[in-house]
Amino acid sequence: MLSKRSLVGVRLNFHTLAVLFFFLIGTQVFAADPAVVESDEAIAAGKSVFNANCKTCHKLDQKMIGPALRGVTDRQSAEWAKSFIKNSSAVIASGDEYATALFAEFNNTVMPAHTFLSDDDLNNLLSYIEFGDKVDPAAAAATAAGGEGAVAAGGGIPTEYLTVIVVVLVIVLLLILIVLGLIISVLTKYINKQDLDADDKEFVSQKFELGKLLKSDGFVIIVTALVIALVAKTAIDGLYSVGVQQGYAPTQPIAYSHALHAGTLEIQCQYCHTGVEIGRSANIPSPNICMNCHTHVQNVQGKDGISPEIQKIYDAVDNNKPIEWVRVHNLPDLAYFNHSQHVKVGGIECQTCHGPIQEMEVVRQHSALTMGWCIDCHRNTEINSQGNEYYDKLVQLHSDSKDALKVKDIGGLECAKCHY
Numbered sequence: 001m002l003s004k005r006s007l008v009g010v011r012l013n014f015h016t017l018a019v020l021f022f023f024l025i026g027t028q029v030f031a032a033d034p035a036v037v038e039s040d041e042a043i044a045a046g047k048s049v050f051n052a053n054c055k056t057c058h059k060l061d062q063k064m065i066g067p068a069l070r071g072v073t074d075r076q077s078a079e080w081a082k083s084f085i086k087n088s089s090a091v092i093a094s095g096d097e098y099a100t101a102l103f104a105e106f107n108n109t110v111m112p113a114h115t116f117l118s119d120d121d122l123n124n125l126l127s128y129i130e131f132g133d134k135v136d137p138a139a140a141a142a143t144a145a146g147g148e149g150a151v152a153a154g155g156g157i158p159t160e161y162l163t164v165i166v167v168v169l170v171i172v173l174l175l176i177l178i179v180l181g182l183i184i185s186v187l188t189k190y191i192n193k194q195d196l197d198a199d200d201k202e203f204v205s206q207k208f209e210l211g212k213l214l215k216s217d218g219f220v221i222i223v224t225a226l227v228i229a230l231v232a233k234t235a236i237d238g239l240y241s242v243g244v245q246q247g248y249a250p251t252q253p254i255a256y257s258h259a260l261h262a263g264t265l266e267i268q269c270q271y272c273h274t275g276v277e278i279g280r281s282a283n284i285p286s287p288n289i290c291m292n293c294h295t296h297v298q299n300v301q302g303k304d305g306i307s308p309e310i311q312k313i314y315d316a317v318d319n320n321k322p323i324e325w326v327r328v329h330n331l332p333d334l335a336y337f338n339h340s341q342h343v344k345v346g347g348i349e350c351q352t353c354h355g356p357i358q359e360m361e362v363v364r365q366h367s368a369l370t371m372g373w374c375i376d377c378h379r380n381t382e383i384n385s386q387g388n389e390y391y392d393k394l395v396q397l398h399s400d401s402k403d404a405l406k407v408k409d410i411g412g413l414e415c416a417k418c419h420y
């Protein structure tokens with residue numbers, strides 16, 4: 001006859017296995033790396049993002065200004081790589097051991113932030129980094145035989161295999177669970193045939209209940225751990241985007257509309273933003289500029305009396321008090337940006353940076369205004385050399401090379417140009 005203890009043993013095992021099973025499912029959900037896919041489209045899309053933003057510093061299989069990138073998702077997780085690409089300084093500042101060591105290895109070279117890249121861009125980038133421009137196997141074998149490159153090319157079990165292994169493990173566990181369940185029911189039947197006292201009977205006849213599993217310590221611990229992991233991840237993601245205010249559109253003290261004034265009425269931007277061609281700041285107009293028209297225009301066409309919104313302009317002028325517009329665009333103090341350099345000298349439209357302002361009822365920050373955003377444009381934009389003698393010479397000097405003269409060629413990537 002079976003002792004009570006061995007029965008308890010069976011129950012315990014069943015319990016532990018169930019818990020283990022849920023734990024494995026849980027870790028699998030978190031470990032899954034759906035980001036890096038090997039599809040031709042993703043690789044091609046990733047390549048163009050790479051060429052536009054990363055090529056100056058990185059190659060896939062060779063060290064340049066930055067490390068060779070292939071295999072980064074084996075060295076670290078895809079999520080880590082994405083955070084690092086978006087804002088490496090934040091990852092380094094967080095004290096991440098691998099990142100700090102890498103940063104030191106590359107003489108504290110700051111990799112620009114790429115917060116403007118979308119999640120799709122990042123996934124495509126990782127696909128390109130892992131699967132793009134593959135060296136042909138024969139050549140790879142030759143290098144491997146030569147000794148070098150073997151480490152860079154290989155490393156760890158490929159993720160596809162890992163997934164297969166885990167799936168097989170889960171199936172095996174499920175089978176074990178079923179077999180154990182069968183054994184338990186057979187044993188219970190067998191024991192029930194014996195003479196048992198009331199105490200034993202009650203013990204034997206208890207059922208496996210979902211409610212009990214949900215209340216069990218193991219289950220509670222696992223769920224708590226998963227929740228903590230999720231919260232931590234959300235908090236960390238949030239921290240990376242601190243200071244990036246893309247899309248910011250605060251409510252203004254007066255319901256002033258660019259769609260009406262700059263759109264419908266076609267008033268030139270410079271009429272109000274008087275600084276754009278002469279200096280660093282674009283300027284926000286004083287109430288006096290509004291009064292050029294609003295001494296006469298007291299309301300929208302077809303309405304009588306003074307509009308309450310326009311009354312606010314009168315109040316400001318009467319009390320000699322500025323209107324307290326809420327600032328939308330704001331670079332940190334460490335960065336220097338000059339409007340006239342871009343609008344007058346560079347010939348860049350307001351909309352390139354600010355988006356379709358003439359359609360906005362409320363101004364909204366269109367671009368990320370991160371360093372990566374500035375650098376990206378400087379790398380890709382040809383300078384406006386028309387009618388500028390100084391540039392004519394430079395362009396001539398440059399005409400030997402096949403590329404057009406870009407902002408980067410006149411120093412647009414030098415730290416001191418943008419930082420005091």
Ligand code: HEC
Pocket residue numbers: 049050053054055056057058065066067068069072075076081084085088102103104106107108109110111112114125
């Ligand atoms: C101005 C040069 C520069 C540019 C541009 C640049 N990087 Fe980097 N990158 C670096 C340096 C330097 C490092 C080494 C870490 C450090 O010093 O911050 C690095 C590290 C990395 C790492 C970590 C590599 C590893 O072995 O773990 C990844 C991933 C990476 N860069 C991806 C990118 C991608 C993707 C882009 C384009 C969107 C890019 N980088 C653009 C300079 C650059």
Ligand code: HEC
Pocket residue numbers: 252256258261262267268269270271272273284285325326327328329330350351354357358362363
């Ligand atoms: C009639 C005057 C007027 C005209 C014309 C005008 N603006 Fe404005 N603009 C304002 C005022 C007032 C504000 C501050 C209130 C706000 O943000 O809506 C402002 C704010 C802005 C801001 C946000 C400033 C910040 O706080 O960061 C941008 C960008 C801007 N204007 C661009 C433009 C562009 C581009 C045009 C031309 C297409 C234009 N404006 C035409 C009056 C004007």
Ligand code: HEC
Pocket residue numbers: 254255256257260261265267272285286287289290291292293294297299300301307308309310313
């Ligand atoms: C060049 C002339 C001109 C200037 C400058 C101008 N406005 Fe206007 N604004 C108008 C006209 C015209 C209307 C009425 C449009 C209509 O009838 O639909 C108007 C309408 C408005 C309205 C809508 C009133 C309502 O009740 O809906 C507000 C608010 C307003 N302006 C604020 C301002 C502010 C603030 C400034 C200064 C930053 C300003 N305007 C500068 C011409 C101007």
Ligand code: HEC
Pocket residue numbers: 269270273276280281282283284329330331332337339342343348349350351352353354369
């Ligand atoms: C090359 C990109 C770029 C272009 C082109 C550009 N801006 Fe800006 N604008 C910025 C940046 C960056 C800021 C934030 C500046 C800061 O915080 O020091 C800004 C800020 C502003 C502001 C807020 C006040 C200020 O000066 O800080 C206004 C208003 C504005 N821009 C209007 C315009 C208008 C009007 C034009 C077109 C005539 C224009 N901008 C063209 C990038 C641009």
Ligand code: HEC
Pocket residue numbers: 331335336337338341342345346348352353369370373374375377378381382383384407410411412417418
């Ligand atoms: C849409 C493209 C674009 C963006 C975005 C942009 N710039 Fe520029 N920038 C230019 C162009 C074009 C010039 C060259 C103007 C000229 O011909 O001198 C320039 C020139 C400069 C220069 C002078 C460089 C030199 O060597 O003389 C500085 C400094 C500068 N930009 C700072 C910034 C900063 C800071 C930002 C981001 C807040 C920024 N730019 C964003 C296009 C851009």
Ligand code: HEC
Pocket residue numbers: 089110113243244331332335369370371374375378412413414415416417418419
């Ligand atoms: C074209 C202009 C430009 C150039 C060139 C430039 N920066 Fe920046 N940098 C910026 C702007 C704008 C910011 C603010 C970005 C923000 O608020 O997210 C910034 C921010 C930073 C920060 C703060 C951390 C961060 O990511 O926000 C550091 C550090 C930095 N730059 C270092 C450098 C170094 C080192 C160089 C030279 C290799 C350099 N920058 C060249 C425009 C530039």
